Structures are given as structure tokens and as C-alpha cells.
Amino acid sequence: MTIENNHVVAVSYILHTIEEDGSKILVEETTAENPLTFLYGVGMMIPKFEQNILGLKAGDKAAFVIQPEEAYGEQDPNSITQLPIDMFKESGVPPIGAILPLSDGQGNNFQAFVVEVTPEAVIADLNHPMAGKVLDFQVEIVNTRPATEEELTHGHAHGIDGIDAH
Numbered sequence: 001m002t003i004e005n006n007h008v009v010a011v012s013y014i015l016h017t018i019e020e021d022g023s024k025i026l027v028e029e030t031t032a033e034n035p036l037t038f039l040y041g042v043g044m045m046i047p048k049f050e051q052n053i054l055g056l057k058a059g060d061k062a063a064f065v066i067q068p069e070e071a072y073g074e075q076d077p078n079s080i081t082q083l084p085i086d087m088f089k090e091s092g093v094p095p096i097g098a099i100l101p102l103s104d105g106q107g108n109n110f111q112a113f114v115v116e117v118t119p120e121a122v123i124a125d126l127n128h129p130m131a132g133k134v135l136d137f138q139v140e141i142v143n144t145r146p147a148t149e150e151e152l153t154h155g156h157a158h159g160i161d162g163i164d165a166h
């Protein structure tokens with residue numbers, strides 16, 4: 001059975017970023033015992049990631065590189081925001097590197113990363129932490145199977161066997 005749309009795919013992978021000097025930094029590593037399981041073809045994954053594993057079957061391996069414009073986009077310098085220090089009177093001023101859960105007036109939730117703290121403001125970066133990064137994937141397909149009716153209705157995978165309660 002090979003990967004196609006509306007399959008539930010379980011994949012183990014090692015993700016590195018490739019830095020400007022060519023060095024690799026390990027970002028994430030899954031194991032075959034605890035693979036990433038997702039519904040293929042519904043936009044949950046980076047499209048380029050899905051394209052690279054299309055047609056593979058359990059046991060197949062692949063290695064590929066995805067450029068920022070086909071992954072999480074380039075860094076947007078306009079996405080740096082200054083939050084008045086008064087916002088943090090009750091919660092306390094966060095340390096550099098902290099993740100701030102924020103929401104806008106429309107009820108959208110997003111995350112910001114503290115990059116600097118001054119006496120007046122907490123300066124946070126709204127870019128995705130992987131923005132601007134070249135992604136280097138080594139993947140191994142653990143399993144692929146047609147999604148169940150329920151999974152298709154829900155629009156997501158119910159675990160590698162399709163029986164995960166949630």
C-alpha cells in the first residue's frame with residue numbers, strides 16, 4: 001500500500017535545520033515507537049513534505065531538503081512587536097526565549113517569542129520559530145492506510161490504528 005490522499009500516514013523522522021555556514025542543527029527526532037501520525041492531503045503538513053513522501057510505502061526511507069519559502073516562510077522583520085511592560089504587572093516580566101500565548105481581537109490565538117526586555121517593553125517576535133530556516137528531513141515510513149470514515153469526517157488521524165479516543 002502506498003501513500004496517497006486520505007491515507008493516515010505514520011512516519012518517523014529526524015529534522016535538522018541547515019544554517020548559513022552549512023552546519024546542521026538537530027530540531028526534532030521521533031522514534032518508530034512514537035511516530036508522527038497524520039491525515040495525508042488535508043493541509044496539516046507542509047505541502048512540500050507531503051509531495052516528497054507521495055507514493056512511498058511502509059519501510060521506505062527518504063531524505064530531502066525544503067527551502068524556507070516552501071516551509072514556514074522567510075523571517076518578516078515587521079513581525080517584531082513591542083508589548084508595554086505594564087501588560088506584565090500581574091504575570092511578571094517573562095525571560096528572553098519565553099513563549100507568550102497571545103490573541104488578537106478576532107479570537108485568533110498565536111505565539112510570540114520574547115527576544116528582548118527593556119525597562120519599558122517586552123519585545124517579542126511573532127515569526128514562526130522555523131521561519132527563514134532550511135529544513136533537512138530524513139524520514140522513514142512506518143505505516144500507511146486508508147483513513148476511516150470517522151477520520152475523514154473529523155479531518156484528522158485517530159492514531160496509527162485509527163482507534164485513538166479523543
Ligand SMILES: [Zn+2]
Pocket residue numbers: 150151154156157158166
Ligand atoms: Zn477525531
